[in-house]
Amino acid sequence: MPTIIMTKWPVKIDGSVRSKAMAFLQKLSADDTTPGLHVEPIQQSADPRVRTGRVDQSYRAVMFRLDGAGEPHYVIHGVWQHDDAIAVAKKVRLKLNPINGLPQIEEIPVPADAGGGGEHAAAGPGGERPVRSDEPQDKPAVDVRRDEVDTREEPVPTEPLLGRRGVTRSDLVERLGVPVEVADLALVAPDEDGVLAVAQHHEGWLGTMLIDLATGDSVDTVRERMEIAAAPEPSDDDEALLRSLRRPAAQMQFTFIEDQDELRRVIESGDFGAWRVFLHPDQRRYVERPTKGPFRLSGGAGTGKTVVVVHRTRALARARPDARMLVTTFTRNLADSLRDSLQQLDPGVPVAGGPGEAGVHVTGIDALAFAVLRSAGGPSLGAATQAVLGDERPELRGRTPEGRWRAVVEGTSTDLPPQLAHEAFLAAEYATVVLPNRVLTEEQYLRVRRPGRGTPLDRKRRAAVWELISRYRAQGRVDGTLDYPETAAVAAAYLEGAGGEPRRLADHVLVDEGQDLSPGHWQLLRALVEPGPDDLFIAEDSHQRIYGPRLVLSRYGINIVGRSRRLTLNYRTTAQNLRYAMGILEEGEYVDLENVPEETGYRSARSGPEPELVDVASLPAELDLIADRVRGWLGTAVPAETIAVLVHDRFQRERVVSGLAERRVEVRAVDREKPVAGRPLVMTMHRAKGMEFSKVVLVLGDPSATERRFAGLDEAERADAELRERSVEYVAATRARDELVVVRRD
Incomplete structure (x- = not known):
């Protein structure tokens, strides 16, 4: 059976044509000899591999046929109206870049007497955009881009950006494999926005190289990230092209479709550049790389941390279909979004009904804690509440009502100043100091360390704080309720073995938006899974901490010890909007979950x-x-x-x-x-x-x-x-x- 390799199509198609294109590709992937497909070579084409196929009476697909591994492979370039498709097919060529060995689809000028033409032009080197329908059709796409860059209204500095950073034409062309005409455009761009304007017209590895250079990466760094070998493939025969198409850098633009269900999802999405199809090499690396223990992936908003979490979940589930996997985050809305994204990526991922079952269970962290306690049972639950709260509660009757801390403060005479006899201070002290340390008595509280709390408390004030905490706990004991931090702490104690042996309910745990979780949440997550390979995968960004307290993972048994990496390329926000957003953070001091000052240095793939x-x-x-x-x-x-x-x-x-x-x-x-x-x-x-x-x-x-x-x-x-x-x-x-x-x- 033929293998389908999708690209980011240069021309979008409407819904009716999209459904016909899907039907065509499904038939093609089943049997490319089906007569109704009309898979045909094109006379006088720039590439003998090019084929067209009949989508319907008016539309044809343009593709390249590669023969390797005992079966045909079709690289689908796009769908155009009939005459335009023929014109495109005559011009395009799939080849290996002679410098970096990566695949590229380039446009070859067609002699005037070769026929063809049409509204759309093909993608150029590295997959840049087609010429717009309102542009002269005999004008090369590169000239259009040159006009767009050269007519910028901003004053041009004496030396363009890449020149100021020491990047030369030789670096671009001879070390990175950037096509000459694209290199010339990038080298005259006056600033970062100008280089991004060039990059936006080039899909895949070529555009990403320009973005990296525009935002300060060295040529050597770009070569390493793109895994550019010293000696590329000596030829661009079919086998060499297929090997190249599987390289991580190539898969930003080309993706192998594994089955017809996946093909349907790609076509119906209407967005062939969607995150669920094409991954950056850094993202793919963290999706596929096994870890020897807890791993932390940081990155600013829009850098694709959630993308990695979803894809890694799928990869682990495919590797071990019987594994017990938990994917969690702070809010229910984000958990629902993660679940939807995983289903969009692969509806075949096995779904678990709850913690401890084979398959993938996606849930909010507080819902997870309550689910653990519901499964605990009387004696075990009582032992866990005894360990955390100092009293046995074999039955829980609900959640602590909102406003309980306020009621305790207002109903208690205390010598504490108002800023300490305040619900915000008390709730934070309870959740970050008392509960994670399993403090049960005033004597223990007087001795416990309070790292990160900021406000010092002498013995007299600690005693007064403990009186309020004791009253808060007493109210919970009377009505049989737990608040959210208590629930997480008690669930962790239960899993750690209170009232019995340790109970591990997961083989892999993946966490999104980890910066928003509390100490009790981290104790719960650590207790869920046995320490070892691929146990905890954590995505976080301290700049987005809007719920949880500042904390350090190692204090809760989660030791990263060098297994920490960072994503820096923003796919969502334009460079202009990103600069504004980062300016909001300038006067703040942020530290990550390893107590290291958070870096910035994020860059955008887009301009606006x-x-x-x-x-x-x-x-x-x-x-x-x-x-x-x-x-x-x-x-x-x-x-x-x-x-x-x-x-x-x-x-x-x-x-x-x-x-x-x-x-x-x-x-x-x-x-x-x-x-x-x-x-x-x-x-x-x-x-x-x-x-x-x-x-x-x-x-x-x-x-x-x-x-x-x-x-x-x-x-x-x-x-x-x-x-x-x-x-x-x-x-x-x-x-x-x-x-x-x-x-x-x-």
């Missing part, structure tokens, strides 16, 4: 307009501006649900929704439910985490409201709250793929 920053004097002016921007975007071809207005809290969300309705702009408020198509969305910045939109209005609101939220906090708690505030706004700003409007109240 500068964010629009607008100051308004009043709430009505704010609503007028939001309505104007959303209404303007709705007048374009952008789907309504890819437009979002992001605000701080639910009260502000409802105010924006009603204010826009008064201005005759219909939007949809989103809380816990999944967004649906048809209208622009309004949601809190917290709710938007893990999502992306084409256009975003970021509403910063009234600064005095932020000040009120911090009122009464202890100095250390306030500093942490301010850090989280920056992180929330950073998360919100990085939801925008293309356009970002930031509304600030004077």
Whole structure:
């Protein structure tokens, strides 16, 4: 049976043609000799491997046939209308780059008497975009790109960017294999945005090389990342091309389709550059590489950490279908998104019904903790609560009501200053010091270490804090409830062996957004899986910490010891929007889960307009501006649900929704439910985490409201709250793929 190799098609096709293309490719992958497919070579073509195939009466597929490994392989270049497909097929050639040995599809000029032509041109070296339909068809695509770069309005520095960084034409052409015409364009680009503008027209390894160079990587670093060998393949015969197509760098643009179900998913997605199909070499490395213990993958927003988690889950499940796998994150919405992404990637991944069962179980971390306790049983549960809380609770009757800490403070006479007799301080002290250390008595609390808490407590204040904690615990004992941190700590104690032997419910655990988890969560995760190869895989970004406390994994038995790597290439956000977002973080001090200062240095694969920053004097002016921007975007071809207005809290969300309705702009408020198509969305910045939109209005609101939220906090708690505030706004700003409007109240 033929093997299908998909590329990022240079021309998108509509739904009706897409379904016919899928049917054609399914038949092709079953039997390429089927008469109705009309798989035919093209006379006078630049590449004898090129073929066209009949999608329907009006459309044909353009592809390359490679014979190797005992079966034919078809590299599918795209689908065009009949005449255009013939013209494309005459011009394109699949070859090995003579310098780096990577595959590339290039366009060969066709003599005037060779026939052909048509609306679309083929992809050029490395897979760049086709000529637009409104451009002269006899003008080479490279000249179009040169015009686009050369007509930038910004003043050109004396020396272009790559020259200032010591990158020469010889480096690009002779060491990296960049085609000459592309190298010349990159070398005259004045700045990072100019080089990115060139890179955006080139898919796969070529565009990625330019992005890496634009953002400061050396030529040697790029060669290493792309695994460029000193001596490439001596020829570009079919076998050599097939070997090249399987290289990690090639699979940013070419992917082998394993079965018809996967083919259907690729075609129906309508986006052949989707993350679930094409991976960067760094991403693929962390998907496939076995680990000897816990592994931590960090990276800024949009760098593909979640992509790696999903693909690694699939890879592990395929390697061990009977393995017990848990995938978890902080919020239920993000867990639902992970589950959906895994199903989109591969519906055949075995699904487990719960912790301890074979297959993949995707769940929020708190739901996981409650599930563990539900399976515990009376005596074992009682032993676990005794170990953590100092009393046996063989039966749980629910979750602790919200406001319990406030009620305890208001109902207790204490000498503590208000900033310490505060629910935020007490809840944090309980969750980060008392519970993970299994503190049961005042004497133990007086001696326990409090690393990272910031606010010192003498013996007198510790005693006063312990009195409030004791009252809080007593209330829980009376009504038989546990709060979220208690649930995680008790579940960890149960798994560690309280009341019996240790209970391991998983063979592999994968964690997304690890920066938001608490000490009890990490104790639970460590207890779930036996320490060893591929036990814990953790994706995190301290810049996005908007829930959990600052902590160090080694304190909870999770020792990374050198198994830590970082992703730096942002696929979602334009370089302009990313610069704005990183500026939000500049005055904050961030450390990662290994207590190391967090790096920045992120770069974007895309360029676009500068964010629009607008100051308004009043709430009505704010609503007028939001309505104007959303209404303007709705007048374009952008789907309504890819437009979002992001605000701080639910009260502000409802105010924006009603204010826009008064201005005759219909939007949809989103809380816990999944967004649906048809209208622009309004949601809190917290709710938007893990999502992306084409256009975003970021509403910063009234600064005095932020000040009120911090009122009464202890100095250390306030500093942490301010850090989280920056992180929330950073998360919100990085939801925008293309356009970002930031509304600030004077």
